[in-house]
Amino acid sequence: MYGSWVSRGVRARVLVAAAALLAAGCGGPGEPPAPAASARPTHTGPSQQPRSAGPFWVDPDTSAARQLAAYTRAGDGRKAALIRKIAEQPVGEWIGGDDPEATVRGYTQAAAKAGRTALLVVYNIPHRDCGQFSRGGAADGAAYRAWVDQVAHGIGVRAAVVVLEPDAILHLVDGCTPREFHEERYALLRAAVQRLKRQPSVKVYVDAGNAGWRSPEALDNPLRRAGIESADGFAVNVSNFQTTRASRDFGTRLSAKVGGKHFVIDTSRNGNGPYTGGDPRENWCNPPGRALGERPTVNTGGGPVDAYVWAKRPGESDGPCKGGPEAGEWWPEYALDLAGHSG
Numbered sequence: 001m002y003g004s005w006v007s008r009g010v011r012a013r014v015l016v017a018a019a020a021l022l023a024a025g026c027g028g029p030g031e032p033p034a035p036a037a038s039a040r041p042t043h044t045g046p047s048q049q050p051r052s053a054g055p056f057w058v059d060p061d062t063s064a065a066r067q068l069a070a071y072t073r074a075g076d077g078r079k080a081a082l083i084r085k086i087a088e089q090p091v092g093e094w095i096g097g098d099d100p101e102a103t104v105r106g107y108t109q110a111a112a113k114a115g116r117t118a119l120l121v122v123y124n125i126p127h128r129d130c131g132q133f134s135r136g137g138a139a140d141g142a143a144y145r146a147w148v149d150q151v152a153h154g155i156g157v158r159a160a161v162v163v164l165e166p167d168a169i170l171h172l173v174d175g176c177t178p179r180e181f182h183e184e185r186y187a188l189l190r191a192a193v194q195r196l197k198r199q200p201s202v203k204v205y206v207d208a209g210n211a212g213w214r215s216p217e218a219l220d221n222p223l224r225r226a227g228i229e230s231a232d233g234f235a236v237n238v239s240n241f242q243t244t245r246a247s248r249d250f251g252t253r254l255s256a257k258v259g260g261k262h263f264v265i266d267t268s269r270n271g272n273g274p275y276t277g278g279d280p281r282e283n284w285c286n287p288p289g290r291a292l293g294e295r296p297t298v299n300t301g302g303g304p305v306d307a308y309v310w311a312k313r314p315g316e317s318d319g320p321c322k323g324g325p326e327a328g329e330w331w332p333e334y335a336l337d338l339a340g341h342s343g
Helices: 008-023 063-073 077-087 100-113 141-155 179-196 220-225 244-257 332-340
Strands: 093-095 118-122 160-164 202-207 233-236 262-266 305-309
Touching (some): 063 332, 100 141, 100 160, 160 305, 179 202
Parallel strands (some): 093 118, 118 160, 160 202, 262 305
């Protein structure tokens, strides 16, 4: 609800199929998402950011990168310049659905080869998104535990920053997730943190909502029940539009309640702050007039903020609202609008 994505099971299945077709010398249909490292394209894409800005990997084959290439080939310099603002930044790789081990291995191997760290968004909790635009997730608790184990195997010893299960805790607190699933979800989140932290070079940040949702007091106990003590920290504003200033204040107050844990802020689309011109219940879904926020970096001015990240991939739809396509689909017009409102 607070920034939905299409089921990544579809994305993962296409990924595996595309890798198999490439290995057989055949072309896959459409524009498949980034394949495993062995099948990744060899064309030159956006370059990596300076190490002084941060460790995060720039994927050279995102939808934004492909759109940039298309506009460049067409000689449309104006649109290419706008999309370049997105294509040249490191963004989250959303992991869900089938064969996460191969998917994650491909991303982390490509990042390691570039001397960078992959940013992964793990998104497959059972009863995900309360049956809304990004409904889905693992079939049950046992399936989810096995799935997380595959994610961990895919990471191996390589460096990764993981944002764990956007909305999973929020939908417990707001009652959207039926009560009979609450205890299991808390247990699954705790287990996921512990399993991922067994990998030697992984940092885990549990999703903790946004500054426009509830006060930090509403999230103290839920974060503890979800295993925050074993995590590196928490993430705020994932997929949302709250300003960096508001997010920093919210996160700092929440940090004080959970043992001083650090946090990351998703700044991907918060340049103009939240939208207030429509139905408040849908202001999270493809709001108009928004802008890209601060670029991903670890240079955040200190304190408990570890990094600004682009967990949400700018230009991908929140769902079929305001004229947008299905959740998670690339929407070039919205991408251009975001970039056009940015400095």
